[in-house]
Amino acid sequence: MVANARDQLKADHAVLVISLRRETIEAHEAIFKDITLLCLDDLFSTALECDVTILNELVDITRELNSGLAEFDRRTDISPAPPPLRLDVLRTKPAPGAAPPPPPETQGHRLAEELLEITPGRSTKPQKLSSGRPAAVSWRLYEIVAEECFQYLFGTDLTNWQRQDHVGGKDKRFDSLAKVSGDDVFSRSLIEDFRTRYVLFEFKNYGVKLKPNVLHVTEKYLFPTAMRSTAIILSPLGFHPDSREAARGAMRDAGKLMLDVTSDDLAAMLRAKDEGNAAGARFEPLLDAFLLDLGR
Known part of the structure; x- marks a missing residue:
């Protein structure tokens, strides 16, 4: 031609x-x-x-x-x-006498410290972090910091972030939604194996392990036919054992994937990001562990 x-x-x-x-x-x-x-x-x-x-x-x-x-x-x-x-890696070496390269990225360490400093629970008393971030009630502060954490962690692998949108009425809303744009193994697993182009994020600053009713609400926001079948749920203490079974049931019955991430997990990922490790490399073991534990 x-x-x-x-x-x-x-x-x-x-x-x-x-x-x-x-x-x-x-x-x-x-x-x-x-x-x-x-x-x-x-x-x-x-x-x-x-x-x-x-x-x-x-x-x-x-x-x-x-x-x-x-x-x-x-x-x-x-x-x-x-x-x-x-x-x-591609950038050429600096010429002799040139200014030294910038120090390693430290944003992940800073965000990890902020995340772990937030007091778990739905207190109505504003909390001020040592970093100087504007004070807010703990649950709202958790949402703000958590979204920044995931945006930094995934970088360009997740784009087009949407925040606090309503679903099926003003009393129902999700925390954040992002489009999968990466080509790493984790991103391609979501796209090709779970047929999802969008990932839902829920940030639950609870002082106890998440009960199944929390997962049932999140499950209603997932629509596999609309390429939105995956949710990442962040909380200080993670899922209750009954919630793990609820997540497995949602996967078996409806193909909806809900991954459990604790604040400690995310903090470790953020620090690893500063060292050059991709987010997908840390999420692949979480996905593997969930699928390997999936029974009949």
Whole structure:
């Protein structure tokens, strides 16, 4: 098609830009005789030399392609894609005498300290954190900090965050909702295996383990047919044993996934994020443990 278009337009050259990596088409390069072929890795190399902003946009496009909806219906047999590009690795070494690189990220440690400092329970007395964050009642403070924690933790793997939206009436609402945009193993498991494009977040600053009635309310906000079948429920102490059985029942009967995350779990993930560990790598064991424990 490109060759025909070049001939019809009497053009001197023809360029074909594709989203595949060159290694996947090396055996077929003879097809592209007299046509300049630009593959994904060529674009990355060129962008790296001229503009990091363009490079970041290419990474975002690639992530969206890799987690595209077209892959819901079938799995491909091509070899796994190489690990995602890391800009910190690609950057050239600083010249002698240049300013030292910035210190490691510490936002995760700061958020973890704030999260664990919040007093569990639904007290109506405003609480002020040592970080200087504006005072608020503990349950509301927990929601605010928790959402920031997950946004930092997942980064671009979860996007389009929505907060405190009503569902089926003003007295029913979820805390946060985000779109799955990543191409890591955890994101692809949600998209391909659980057919979900959106993750619901519930933040429950309870002073006791969560009872099954809390999960039953969250379950009503999940709609597998609308690609929203997954919820991550954060609380200081986690699920009550009866709630774990309720979560397993929702998975078996309706394909609704509700993951239990404690404040200590999230704090550990945030600290690991500062060290360069991806959020998906910490959520994969939680997902595996839940599925392996799923009985009849």
